[in-house]
Amino acid sequence: MALRSLENAMPAVQERPRKIAKTAAAKPDVPPAGIDENLAPAAISAEASVEYVASADLQPLDDPEKKLQTLLEDLRSNDWLKLCDALNNVRRLVLHHSSLMTPILEKVMIATAKSMKNPRSAVCKTTLMASTDIFSSLGHTLHLDFAQKDGSFDQLLLQLLLKASQDKKFVCEEAEKALREMASCLPPVPLMKKLQSYIKHSNLRVRAKAAIAMACCVAKMEMEVMVEHGLEGILVMATELLNDRLPEARESARAMVREVHRAFLESKDGKDGDEEQPSESSQAWQDFCFSNLRPALAPSVAKIPLQ
Incomplete structure (x- = not known):
């Protein structure tokens, strides 16, 4: 018996036509309506267009x-x-x-x-x-x-x-x-009164910035002005900031304590006429701190001017 041809034995498999990817026709670059393509593009407005002029250069x-x-x-x-x-x-x-x-x-x-x-x-x-x-x-x-x-x-x-x-x-x-x-x-005294409410602000950074400004006010005040305003009030206010979370506030508080100490000693010398001995001045300062602050805080505050 004659063998059938292998070509006739297997059914012919028809290849599926391959899909040809459609390529979009390139569109010519057409400028938007109303814009002349021959003109340079307009400058983009940006923050850099504002010039920050120093005060000395303002005419x-x-x-x-x-x-x-x-x-x-x-x-x-x-x-x-x-x-x-x-x-x-x-x-x-x-x-x-x-x-x-x-x-x-x-x-x-x-x-x-x-x-x-x-x-x-x-x-x-x-x-x-x-x-x-x-x-x-x-x-x-x-x-x-x-x-x-x-x-x-x-x-x-x-x-x-x-x-x-x-x-x-x-x-x-x-x-x-x-x-x-x-x-x-x-003027330092009115400004310090304005700043007092901000050293208790809920935002700790605001407290620190207010404390820095307040320390500048205290540093500007003459001894007579500080005494008239009240050394006790400034000392208490500074003590409240000594335990603040930010170092800027704590350092400003220490600076205010030093200024209070300076004014306190100057006022003592002015009243007594004769210059006191260092030991007497130190004791008077400690007594002043203990009479105006809580006993737990007074010793550490009294030591600040010596640091």
Whole structure:
């Protein structure tokens, strides 16, 4: 019997046609409607477009009266570039035309405190620079109204302490600079009274920044002013900060204790006429600490000036 051919024995397997990948036709680059492809692209607005000018480089305004007419309106602008320009005009006015700014200074400070809440870093930094210039030029004229708990200065002070407590380094540094200028230029006793509520703030960083500013105030005070204000109150206030969680607050507290010690010894010498022996002065200081502080705290506080 003849064998069948193998080719006839196995059924032929038909190959499935391969799919050919469809390639999309390349679209020609067509510029969007209304844009001329022959023109260079417009510059992108960015934070870097704002120039941070040092106070010494700010020039007087050509027509300050005219700028003053629209200043408050410009400070309320939603255009952040326009707002930065208005803040720089505030700086020029307080530095070179301070007499014109005095009548509207309170309103400007309220607008400045509001601008400090702006999420744009450029606006925030320019606002902080404006605050520094306000303190340096007009700090001695500021009236710290204690009856008004939410006045223009109170709003500005809170925002400065909050910004100085931020994680953004350049914002924090600029806010600290403004706080130093504030402590340097404002009367120390009224400012210290304003700061007292913040050394008990729930935010430990705010407490530390307030303590640093308060230590600057105490360091500025003459012996007579400290005695009139009350050495006991300053000592108690400093003692409350000695156990704070942040080292900045603790070091500021120790600095205040040293200043109280200095004023205490000077006042003793002035009253007695004759200079006391070191042992007598040391004993008088310890007695002062024990008479105003809890017995558990007095010994360690009395030793701080000797460290």
